[in-house]
Amino acid sequence: MAYDEYVPVLLNCRGRSCLIIGGGKVAERKALTLLNAGASVHIVSPVLRSEALQRLAKSKVLQWTDRKYRPSDLDGAFLVHAATDDSQLNMKIAEDADSLGILANVASNGEAGTFIYPTVMRRGRLTLAISTSGAGPKVSHDIRERLEEQFGPEYEDYLDLLYRMRSMIREEVESAEVRRRLLDKVYRMDVLSEIRRGGYVPWNSDKIKLWIENNQEE
Known part of the structure; x- marks a missing residue:
């Protein structure tokens, strides 16, 4: 049986421009992940529905452009997250990114992008990533819980x-x-x-x- 295969990599995003289109809870999770990795985060969204994102934007920890997405927003981006609640717009963002050779993650349809996020377990310098190739996040989370027992603090x-x-x-x-x-x-x-x-x-x-x-x- 053949599976859609991904190449497992760890990306160095420190200092790189990472774009997020969307201002909700999904965008919040992506932003926090990227900020923790030292990335320069730019969010494009007419509104920020996440209070955490509002605080981060107000304190200038990330850049927020309060309008709808434009293809020119991709200029200079290392990667982009299409994290709006409009699946068609997310697909358009992914297509635009692909035409420019920019990595894209699509929140509403992982297979439409060029990368997905695995379930991750961290112990300081140790990073273990789990993917089930679409079989379901519940399985990945169960495996992570077992790994957390095996690889303690x-x-x-x-x-x-x-x-x-x-x-x-x-x-x-x-x-x-x-x-x-x-x-x-x-x-x-x-x-x-x-x-x-x-x-x-x-x-x-x-x-x-x-x-x-x-x-x-x-």
Whole structure:
């Protein structure tokens, strides 16, 4: 059986112009997601029905143009969300975006756009995305709940330590072979068990450097 397949990617939207057409709850969710990712958010809508969006626009956290959509709104956009309550307008926005090579998400019909949002679980640096290719959001949410049990909050401290150690190893060690050996030792450390037992104390830079010095030999 063939499925409509998507390429799973994580987009870097920091500093990029991301356009949202619409001013309701869907637009609010998209805006908050993009703002959390550091994007520059521009909303085009005659009204903002979301109080959260009204506050964000008033405080200049995002740009709001209070009128109906125009094709020229797409100029310079990295991606666009068609999030109005008019399905035909959403399709028109997606078509306009596609003609310009701009990524488009269509709230009223995911398959009409060029990207969709998966159900996401986050634990600090850990991001797990779940998609059922249209089988239903309830299934995705159930899977996320099971993953939340399997990957608990201890993964935040664990991955922070791995990130800091990997970064310092790359800075402190010139030999690629020694770096590889050190990283292999890092990944074999049973830090997760220590965190789960409640006995973990975050490592400072001096402790990481000392560990690097003491573990360079085979």
